[in-house]
Amino acid sequence: MNKAKLLAEILKPGFREHELMRDHTTIQVGGVADFYYEANSIDDIVNAVKAAKKICLPYFILGGGSNVIFSDYGFPGLVVKNNAKNISFMNEKSQVIVDGGVPMSKLILEATSNNLSGLEFLYGIPGTVGGAVYGNAGAHGQSIGDFVKNATILIPGEENEEPQIIQVDNKWFEFSYRSSKLKKIPGLKKPVVLTLKIQLAQNRQEEIMRRLNSVKKTRWDTQPVGMSAGCIFKNPLPETLVNVSGRGSKNMPEFPKERTAGYMLDHAGAKKLKNGNVRVSSKHANFIVNSGNAKAQEVRQLAEQMRDVVQKKYNVNLNEEVEYVGQW
Ligand SMILES: Cc1cc2nc3c(=O)[nH]c(=O)nc-3n(C[C@H](O)[C@H](O)[C@H](O)COP(=O)(O)OP(=O)(O)OC[C@H]3O[C@@H](n4cnc5c(N)ncnc54)[C@H](O)[C@@H]3O)c2cc1C
Known part of the structure; x- marks a missing residue:
């Protein structure tokens, strides 16, 4: 067959x-x-x-x-x-068990209805909870890895082995800035996040709403609307840069503004760059926007041009936050 x-x-x-x-x-x-x-x-x-x-x-x-x-x-x-979308709140413990396919915004809004707070900083980030854990998504000095208590994951196993479902704790993920163990395991051996237990905290709904509105406004003010994949490049880690001491946690280091990828791209002139049907956003120099009918190759070529201008001006090699998938 x-x-x-x-x-x-x-x-x-x-x-x-x-x-x-x-x-x-x-x-x-x-x-x-x-x-x-x-x-x-x-x-x-x-x-x-x-x-x-x-x-x-x-x-x-x-x-x-x-x-x-x-x-x-x-x-x-x-x-x-x-598309697995179960959510189950355990209000007495301020915890939630959530399928990896639940959209992040849905989780945050349902937590708010349950007076549970913690993930507001992720409000407005598109995608699912599983995708967020894979890349340890974050913003405003926090990242999702700090909230994961444990998870049920599918381990595909070797070629001749049956896949296994196991429970792992937070440590297993080895969360670091925009990364987790999931990212480091290659191709067909990559585990799949089935469900997650997330630790939240009780808070008043009005206070959570206030935070959500503030995060939403910052996003609106600083990021383009339209077809994008978010930031193309990660911020270079402080230890890779000369004369910059990183604060914050290993999971989410605090980057001095002038050493963020966005700032360096902006000051290296990246906002002027375009390639066919894609261009660098005039609102945020780390975003590539599809003007319509773009090819993936145009995106990748433009990303190379962006890397080059930063390399030339700052002697810093930017690494992708986005992931290229398929045959290139
Ligand atoms: C406008 C915009 C703004 C953004 N802002 C931010 C931001 O502020 N901070 C930030 O960190 N990111 C940001 N992003 C990037 C992106 O939204 C996040 O990384 C998001 O968490 C990705 O989730 P996803 O479900 O879309 O993952 P996908 O893009 O679908 O997948 C990403 C990776 O995760 C893997 N994956 C997905 N689900 C699972 C699972 N259940 N188990 C195992 N692996 C899985 C995929 O195989 C893939 O390798 C932004 C993107 C956009 C478009």
């Missing part, structure tokens, strides 16, 4: 062939994935991973698609869109 037939048989509703990845990412670039599956539950995700492994097919777990740039050549395998 061919791969498509086999997958269609195992996965049934939600399975499609030849899916355009530009329709599933916030920057809206990228070609066709051979196979695509909308997983609506943890069981669906586990089945999809098992099915892909069985036929030695590469797979990719997609959250909100807000930190990835799929190649114009698409993805030669199965993209599993995580």
Whole structure:
């Protein structure tokens, strides 16, 4: 039986062939994935991973698609869109157990309704809770890793092994600035975050709302609207820079303003850069905006130009925060 037939048989509703990845990412670039599956539950995700492994097919777990740039050549395998959306609050412990596919904004707003506070700094960041944990998403000197108590994860295992579901604690993730252990484990061995237990704190709803409004305003004032993947580059870590002492935690170092990627890009003239249908945002020099019908290759080439101007002016090599996916 061919791969498509086999997958269609195992996965049934939600399975499609030849899916355009530009329709599933916030920057809206990228070609066709051979196979695509909308997983609506943890069981669906586990089945999809098992099915892909069985036929030695590469797979990719997609959250909100807000930190990835799929190649114009698409993805030669199965993209599993995580739509698992259970949320369960344990108000007496100020904790929540949440599926990895829950949108971050939904979690924050439902926590607010339960008078539970903590993740407001992430308000306005698109994407899912699983995607946020993968890259230890953060803002305003905080990051999600500080709030994760434990998680249920799927370990795909070696080629001839059955995937395993295990529980891990916060330490397992080895959270650091915009990174976690998940990011460091290669390709087909990458674990999948199924559910997370997150520790929040009691607070008055009006106070949480006040914080949400303030975070929203800052985002509105400093970031472009439109098709983007957020910041293209990470801030260079303080230890990689000369004469800069980093404060804050290892998880979320505090970056002096003039040593953030955005500042350096701005002062190196990146806001003037464009390439075909993509340009650097005039509001934030670390954002590439798709003006419409852009190719992934145009994004990547523009990112190279941005890296070059900072390298020339500051002798600093910027590293991507976004992830390039597929064949380039
Ligand atoms: C306008 C805009 C503003 C942004 N602002 C910020 C910001 O302030 N701070 C910040 O940190 N980021 C920011 N981002 C980037 C992005 O939104 C975050 O990184 C977000 O948390 C990514 O989540 P996602 O679900 O979209 O992940 P995706 O882009 O879908 O995936 C990213 C990676 O996570 C992996 N992944 C996704 N789900 C799981 C899972 N369940 N288990 C294992 N791996 C998984 C994917 O395989 C992929 O490797 C911004 C992006 C945009 C477009």
